[in-house]
Amino acid sequence: MKNRELSNIFGQMADLLEILGQDHFRINSYRRVSRVISDLPEDVERLWKQGSLDTLAGVGKNTAARIDEYLRSGKIGAHQELIDQVPRGLPELLDISGLGPKTIAKAWQELDVTCIEDLQKVIEDGRLAGLSGLGEKKVQQIARGIAFHQRAAGRTPLGIALPIAQKLAEQLGEISDVDQVRIAGSVRRRCDTVGDVDLLVSGEQGKNIIDAFTKFDDVSEILSAGTTKASVLLSQGFQVDLRVVRKKSFGAALCYFTGSKAHNIALRGMAVDKKLKLNEYGLFKGDRAVAGADEEGIYGTLGLSYVEPELREDRGEIEACGDGTLPKLLETEDIRGDLHMHSTASDGSTSIEELARAAKARGYQYIAMTEHSSSSAIAHGLNAERLLKQIEKVRRADAKIKGIKILASAEVDILADGSLDYPDKILARLDLVTASVHSGLASSAQKVTERLLRAMENPYVDIIGHPTGRLLGKREAMDLDMERIISAAAKRGIAMELNSHWARLDLKDIHLRMAKQAGVKIAICTDAHSIEDLDNICYGIWTGRRGWLEADDVLNSKTVSALLKWVSWRRGRGKKS
């Protein structure tokens, strides 16, 4: 799949054009193409073969010709020409907070700055401060931006950012001038990783609120602070933006600061079509506000249904409002069980019975115990003999604890050749089988894809666990041919996991949507190694919602009897083919 490469190229072209000072509408259209391709839930190469590239939003004649050029020759001439015009180290400077394209171009042309090291030199020897339009303060801001850029490893997982955002929101609520508080931005959209935290409050005394906020214990540096807006760095190393608006604007502001940017632009376009103006203060007809206090009013007045924050990515949600195909998203209550967890038998820290009781307390009807198999030696994986004893142990626990069904399952390793770590006759003894890759994740796309496809030929494989193996911020996802994997899953009725640990969230949103479209069931499971881990299910549910999942798309929204029926149905089907 060339989507990622093409998306990167168009994004890079936008960066280069920006440094070269080109028309920003043109730059924006490159950025849009970059985003549309990276969000695309199908192979861009297939659209190209069908001759339907121009059905993509924002892709016109020129862009289609460039995609065509890339898919034929492996490069784009216009891209190469831009690269030749700008020093290689320059685009990275765009990532430095406080430094924009105009200043970068000036430093390059007047001081011959071509990379971060050059920039640091001209800051130290005072030459940067000597440029027109720059002064000592601005230069200090850029120096701080460089320091932050060098220590920040990029985006923060939601699982780290959300608890911090919630704590800050709570603290804001204790300020007497604050009326309402909400978390906005990518945290509210439940993106798997976030670049910063956006908080919104309503209140009349903006200055007081901003003053109190910038004095919070976790604030290590104040980047800016006015009467309605402040940006700070936290000691935890990421940025928090706070906005204060009046009550009558709260809904408009919440909508605006929740984003995404692309969704907002689409909303504003709709407002313009209706001769209205939309900004963070409200929806206006001339000078008169026609909506603004709540989000429902904004969407309603624009003639749209309310769009859940997880869907606000300009990935077709606005069009779906129009033709009534907006999904009724999965809810927490829809989850009836958890099909992936480890006890002390392999590498978990809790007994089967404790996990079962904790799951029951969370309202579940069933759990599946999935210890590792013998190849995962480091995780004390079970050999066939131990597994058979473990099955007996599960049966005894199941008989003992009433009100919840405990299924005997396993997380079986998919070996290098695609075979499974247990023989079929052992697998047949299990109620449910999840198969996962735990080694050789860096192999070529072709190799890992074949490995998974081979494993999926085994009639006992019910679920593919954490399919791409990614660990956010630590390990890249395997470069699978997701179209082939999903179509094989659809053909054999195999479910795919959405591993809910916040560091995995694997499959991710756009792949979930591909799976849904292919009719593949998703198992949203925690991979719990302790009782607390069971609570990670919320991250899976949110990510599922970002993938447009409804209750029916989710395997573990079934009752236990429907689940077991599904297993025998699909195994029968697997054996036939």
Place this chain on the structure above:
DNA sequence: GCCGTTTTCGGCCCGACTGTTTTCAGTCG
């Protein structure tokens, strides 16, 4: 560069904060 029942040319989302300015450019979200 894209796009079109107001358009094939002339638009393209909108506002806050900062610093270096004497009224605004640059950056950010």
